[in-house]
Amino acid sequence: MGKNDLGDFLRARRGGLTPDEIGLPAGPGAGRRVSGLRRSEVAQLAGVSTEYYTRLEQGRARQPSEQVLHALGDALRFDDIERRHLFALAGATAERTDRAEHSSRLRPALRQVLDSMELASAFVSDRNLTVVGGNALWALLFPDVAALPRRERSMARWTLLDPRARLVWRDWERVARDYVHGLRLAAAAQPRNQHIANLIGELMMRSPEFPAWWSEHRVQERSSGLKRLRHPVAGDLELQYEIFASVADPGQSMVVYSAPAGSPSQERLRLLASWGREPAAERDPAES
Structure with a gap:
């Protein structure tokens, strides 16, 4: 988490809106010096002073009230997820202790559930976004992730850092962006989780796309x-x-990948599961 994530978030969302989108007149004169809304326009919509809103963006005003946060969410047209993220960022400096960030263990009963799904690929991740267990079909579907040391076994990390992930995901950029957006939510919800902070730092240094x-x-x-x-x-x-x-x-949380009954994808999953049950010596080397 950065020093002024709340201000950066407000500024980024303000820059993504136009007066037309929120019913404000564009105003006389030629162009606008800002691509999105002005600070004064957001302040007007939220019912706060421009000076106070400016201080929020600059990180000089801390812990705005719940009423102000709701007003800002309304002004900037936040959906439920963005509004929850806004509240999480505003509370990041409050005195609180996150739950233990150590990677958790997979309960035997949950392992049994995973193993019972023969035609579905499934895995469980913990609050650190680390995969703590997956079933046989998941390991066959994502062998590069399954082979990683546990501390590095993250679908987000693999997708953004391993070049092979770009070949596995047929629409890699969309999937990678989804992981970035989800990682932002996790970081806001757990501002003291050093494991997530370290993952963000690593992605900042090693992923060409992640910083933008x-x-x-x-x-x-x-x-x-x-x-x-x-x-x-x-x-x-x-x-x-x-x-x-x-x-x-x-x-x-458990993530389950499945295919509709009778679909080509289900038949291919069935083939993969059958292939995985064959002794390694009996598999066609060309397929390995």
């Missing part, structure tokens, strides 16, 4: 969607994913 995407201050939380992959054995796959939060293990 991070500076956009976009936040997004996806709990379902479509992922398009290319696998050297199974071929092209279109898989639906669902994310389930564990009530028994706070901070852990």
Whole structure:
């Protein structure tokens, strides 16, 4: 987390809106010196003084009230995810202790659930965004991630840093951006989590795209969607994913990739699962 993430977030979102989008007159004269809204326009919409709003953006005003935060969210047309992110950033300096950031363990019962899904690829990640366990089909679908040391076993880290990920994700940029947006939410929700802070620092240094995407201050939380992959054995796959939060293990979530019954992707998953059950010596070397 930076020293002025709240101000940077407000500034970035202000720059992404135009007077027309929020029903303000553009005003007389030729052009505007700013591409988005002026500070005075946001302040007017939120019902605060321009001086106070300027201090918020500059990081000189700390911990705005809940009423002001709601007003800013309304003024900047925030959706629920962006509004939650705004509140998390505003509370980042409050005295509080995050839960332990040590990588958690996978309960045997949850491992049993993972292993029972023979035609679905599934894994569990913890509050550090570290994969703490996956089933056999997940390991076959993402062998490069499964082979990583546990401390480095992160889908976000692999997607943004491993060149092979660009070959696996058929729409790599969209997937990578989604991980960046999700990482921003996680960082705001856990401002004292050093593991996440270290991951952000590593991505800043090693990923060519990450700094620019991070500076956009976009936040997004996806709990379902479509992922398009290319696998050297199974071929092209279109898989639906669902994310389930564990009530028994706070901070852990299960991600499940599956395909509609009878679809080409399901048949290819079946082929991959069958291929994975064959002894290594019996597999076609050309397929390995």
